[in-house]
Amino acid sequence: MAEPAATDLSIGRIASAPWLAPARERVLQMLRTGRLAHALLLQGQPGLGKQALAEWIGRVALCESPSDGPCGECASCRLHGADSHPDLVRVGIREDKKQILVDDVREMIAGLTLKSYRGRRKVALIDPADAMNTNGANALLKTLEEPAGETLLVLTASRPERLPATIASRCQRLKIAAPSRATALEWLREIDPGVEWGPRLALVAGAPLAALALARVAPVDKDMAELTSLLARGEGDVVALAERCQKAQPGERLRWMENWVTERIRKGLTAPAADHTPGSPGLPAALRRRHIQGLYGILDETRAARAALQGPASVAMLFERLFVKLARELEMLRTARGRG
Numbered sequence: 225m226a227e228p229a230a231t232d233l234s235i236g237r238i239a240s241a242p243w244l245a246p247a248r249e250r251v252l253q254m255l256r257t258g259r260l261a262h263a264l265l266l267q268g269q270p271g272l273g274k275q276a277l278a279e280w281i282g283r284v285a286l287c288e289s290p291s292d293g294p295c296g297e298c299a300s301c302r303l304h305g306a307d308s309h310p311d312l313v314r315v316g317i318r319e320d321k322k323q324i325l326v327d328d329v330r331e332m333i334a335g336l337t338l339k340s341y342r343g344r345r346k347v348a349l350i351d352p353a354d355a356m357n358t359n360g361a362n363a364l365l366k367t368l369e370e371p372a373g374e375t376l377l378v379l380t381a382s383r384p385e386r387l388p389a390t391i392a393s394r395c396q397r398l399k400i401a402a403p404s405r406a407t408a409l410e411w412l413r414e415i416d417p418g419v420e421w422g423p424r425l426a427l428v429a430g431a432p433l434a435a436l437a438l439a440r441v442a443p444v445d446k447d448m449a450e451l452t453s454l455l456a457r458g459e460g461d462v463v464a465l466a467e468r469c470q471k472a473q474p475g476e477r478l479r480w481m482e483n484w485v486t487e488r489i490r491k492g493l494t495a496p497a498a499d500h501t502p503g504s505p506g507l508p509a510a511l512r513r514r515h516i517q518g519l520y521g522i523l524d525e526t527r528a529a530r531a532a533l534q535g536p537a538s539v540a541m542l543f544e545r546l547f548v549k550l551a552r553e554l555e556m557l558r559t560a561r562g563r564g
């Protein structure tokens with residue numbers, strides 16, 4: 225599978241996605257009528273492009289001659305292009321932290337009180353705002369109550385219920401809904417026609433950017449395909465394979481397994497039964513039923529392992545148990561085929 229160019233998809237490309245159009249239009253409308261809110265809250269499930277939309281809003285709000293979006297040519301847009309617009313500040317979760325630091329919020333607020341460099345407004349992007357702790361939220365609240373000069377705060381939240389009501393109620397909400405499956409697939413195929421997007425999209429509740437992130441784990445796909453074919457040939461040491469899985473992206477691997485087993489069950493249920501001609505790839509009906517049952521067992525095991533990943537269980541043990549079952553199942557299949 226080709227590594228998708230999606231890994232470095234531009235903000236502009238994401239922000240122009242069709243399902244973000246209603247939110248974009250709302251913002252443009254507010255700008256045209258001079259009624260831009262002081263604070264916007266972009267909310268919606270993960271993987272819909274809230275962050276890119278927030279960036280786009282920042283750009284268009286600072287653009288000196290916006291039309292359907294930032295013009296791309298004015299002094300402000302050029303500063304954005306160089307990623308050095310002094311009127312824009314971003315606050316997010318620092319690497320190795322789980323929350324937005326209150327000091328970062330305070331620093332951002334201090335920045336907002338400075339005069340606008342381009343004489344327009346100051347913009348702050350808080351992404352994800354639901355990762356602010358109580359102190360951070362309290363610090364922000366004062367700014368929301370009495371914004372200094374002309375400022376725009378853009379907050380994003382996948383879990384807006386985590387934001388204090390005092391914050392959320394002072395923001396104009398822009399709710400982002402997931403696109404239809406057809407729209408999502410069309411958009412994803414434009415980015416990379418070589419990837420089978422349907423199953424990925426199904427795994428991530430229809431969020432296109434989350435499907436892109438899944439495709440980024442193509443190396444896991446390849447490794448898991450190799451690993452299962454080893455097991456199918458009756459080769460490969462389950463203990464060593466389990467250790468290999470523990471070391472890199474165990475969660476993605478279990479997702480892959482779930483997908484793989486589900487696909488085999490589907491094929492098993494829809495393939496024509498074997499007609500006993502020599503070399504026929506199908507299985508006699510009774511054996512096939514047994515095999516499908518076995519696969520369901522493995523599917524349950526895979527799901528249980530995914531749930532157990534969060535707990536104290538040994539990840540290598542989870543994989544080992546799974547692979548022992550899978551190896552047994554595949555051996556049954558090999559023996560049956562050998563006889564046929």
Ligand SMILES: [Zn+2]
Binds near residue numbers: 286287288297298
């Ligand atoms: Zn511009």
